[in-house]
Amino acid sequence: MTPVSKDAATLPVADRAAVRRAAWHEIRADRTGFAVMLLLNALAAAAGLAAPRLLGAMVDTVKESTGPGAVSRIDELALAIVAFTLIQLVLTRFALYAGARFGEGAAARIRERYLDRTLALPASTVEHVPTGDLVTRGTSDVGSAATALRDAAPEVLVATVQAVFIIAAVMVLHPLLGVCALTSLIGIAVALRWYLRRARTDYLTEGAATAALADILTTTAHGARTIEAFGLHERRRTQTDTAIAHSRRTRLRTLWLRSVLMPSVDVSQVVALAGVLFLGGMLERAGLVSLGTVIAAVLYLRQLSGPLDTIMMWIEQLQQSSASYARVEGLAQAPSDKPRSTTEPADDRIEVADCHFAYTDDRDVLHGVTLDIAAGEKLAIVGPSGAGKTTLGRLLAGLEEPRSGTVSVGGVPIADLAPELLRRQVVLVTQEHHVFQDTLRGNLRIADPTATDERMRDALTTVDARWALDLPDGLDTELGGAAHTLNGAQAQQLALARVALADPHTLILDEATALLDPASARATERALAAVLAGRTVIAIAHRLHTAHDADRIVVMADGSIIELGTHDELVAEAGIYAGLWRSWHGD
Numbered sequence: 001m002t003p004v005s006k007d008a009a010t011l012p013v014a015d016r017a018a019v020r021r022a023a024w025h026e027i028r029a030d031r032t033g034f035a036v037m038l039l040l041n042a043l044a045a046a047a048g049l050a051a052p053r054l055l056g057a058m059v060d061t062v063k064e065s066t067g068p069g070a071v072s073r074i075d076e077l078a079l080a081i082v083a084f085t086l087i088q089l090v091l092t093r094f095a096l097y098a099g100a101r102f103g104e105g106a107a108a109r110i111r112e113r114y115l116d117r118t119l120a121l122p123a124s125t126v127e128h129v130p131t132g133d134l135v136t137r138g139t140s141d142v143g144s145a146a147t148a149l150r151d152a153a154p155e156v157l158v159a160t161v162q163a164v165f166i167i168a169a170v171m172v173l174h175p176l177l178g179v180c181a182l183t184s185l186i187g188i189a190v191a192l193r194w195y196l197r198r199a200r201t202d203y204l205t206e207g208a209a210t211a212a213l214a215d216i217l218t219t220t221a222h223g224a225r226t227i228e229a230f231g232l233h234e235r236r237r238t239q240t241d242t243a244i245a246h247s248r249r250t251r252l253r254t255l256w257l258r259s260v261l262m263p264s265v266d267v268s269q270v271v272a273l274a275g276v277l278f279l280g281g282m283l284e285r286a287g288l289v290s291l292g293t294v295i296a297a298v299l300y301l302r303q304l305s306g307p308l309d310t311i312m313m314w315i316e317q318l319q320q321s322s323a324s325y326a327r328v329e330g331l332a333q334a335p336s337d338k339p340r341s342t343t344e345p346a347d348d349r350i351e352v353a354d355c356h357f358a359y360t361d362d363r364d365v366l367h368g369v370t371l372d373i374a375a376g377e378k379l380a381i382v383g384p385s386g387a388g389k390t391t392l393g394r395l396l397a398g399l400e401e402p403r404s405g406t407v408s409v410g411g412v413p414i415a416d417l418a419p420e421l422l423r424r425q426v427v428l429v430t431q432e433h434h435v436f437q438d439t440l441r442g443n444l445r446i447a448d449p450t451a452t453d454e455r456m457r458d459a460l461t462t463v464d465a466r467w468a469l470d471l472p473d474g475l476d477t478e479l480g481g482a483a484h485t486l487n488g489a490q491a492q493q494l495a496l497a498r499v500a501l502a503d504p505h506t507l508i509l510d511e512a513t514a515l516l517d518p519a520s521a522r523a524t525e526r527a528l529a530a531v532l533a534g535r536t537v538i539a540i541a542h543r544l545h546t547a548h549d550a551d552r553i554v555v556m557a558d559g560s561i562i563e564l565g566t567h568d569e570l571v572a573e574a575g576i577y578a579g580l581w582r583s584w585h586g587d
Ligand SMILES: Nc1ncnc2c1ncn2[C@@H]1O[C@H](COP(=O)(O)OP(=O)(O)OP(=O)(O)O)[C@@H](O)[C@H]1O
Pocket: 359, 360, 365, 383, 384, 385, 386, 387, 388, 389, 390, 391, 392
């Protein structure tokens, strides 16, 4: 198992034993459904065994007897063949239905577990692993694992039962013919063993390559503007081409495995058939078996190609699916969110004590940061790019945990707080405002699931979202997707209304209005000012006028706080802030 780490940015993949346990767990979850499916398939397979035997008997009747007795015997045999074929047809239909019912149930359970596990991942893990990996696991991998349980596993199981029945039927006809059929099938076993030894690793590599390609394509689509702005087309194209080439190589490798397996199986079947024909002919000439018996044995062997083809067709799918299943089940081994504290913080004071933080094991980006923030204080954090402002903001919002030291609110470590408790303490406001495809009410309740309609309308009024209050369907209006689409400013007001509903005592603003056009920035700033009133505000300031208005200013450089004080104190100190202020102010 590969553990998840910020460094490697990978999610674990379950081993074979874990995948087997998960599949077994699925079967046990619907034991009756699985047993009914198997029983119906076995009965259908048994009904299918009658026809070759009856055809053989027909041949012997034609060869050995004449007259009206023979004709009526042949009629009876023909009727019996039709009857057994009909029975097989009906049983197969119900077996398929039972298989689909079992499989759909299992698929739904796998999807639900995937969702639960993904939601249980710590936010920092979700942010550090490649998006494509998580998305591929939740879409094509879940689909493929579900196919294994719904189609591949039952089909292979049933085909194996059919193959065993057919060989047993040949054995019953004549043990020598049965042994001949069996020994010739050894070729298939050898080819399968060769294939299965290689397939798991190769299909896992193929799955990882597909996820990497998906990741590149998703990030290219999401970052289209940045790519355009920085003229990164060529570099992106090269990266995509490399990912495509790698994905193609991994696909060719699994294709090669199949291209060896399939012909080996076909040749083995032909050899088995030729063996039975040859031996059967000799036995018949020696008077040890009837012609009908030989024909029945040959027909059985012809029938064997049905289940064998099914096994071969699905075994490939099973390999692919078990690799997918291993990736889906791997999520269970990712460290889940630790148990959260439900201790109410004693007060609204925030304390950062000797904090060290690293994104990667080899480099700290915060070096012993210590800071006390009083309730109701307006604090600005300034400093050059890469100084660690955003990182400190994420620690203060409980999204990351310090490597050593503590970040606490009212004496309780912020990152330990249960989500419903955390959002009443600290909320990080960024320029990312997601509008969920849901009603306006659903979009607002994210901030407080218990909020009444009245409180929601109050929150919308606070942020001056008149457009929302005027909607014909009110809080029931569907937002997002093809429904009511919000513009940038409206989406930001919605996000701020959520903040007002969550009602935290502290807000952390990271570039809250930085990327807006001036017209909407003014509207948003008014809404923001209304939401900020009466709260502690920690602003990661990119414009010095924000800092000027703050009660205190933190100046960061290279992951440390190098200056701390009011605007006037820092200007008087004539340090870095004073220099920045002078150059910004044009003094
Ligand atoms: N996800 C990440 N993985 C690895 N390193 C990171 C990550 N995010 C930031 N860093 C590094 O951490 C350091 C601090 O970055 P941070 O974004 O906190 O600085 P900042 O002061 O907010 O910069 P800016 O003003 O450009 O946003 C930088 O060296 C940056 O390269």
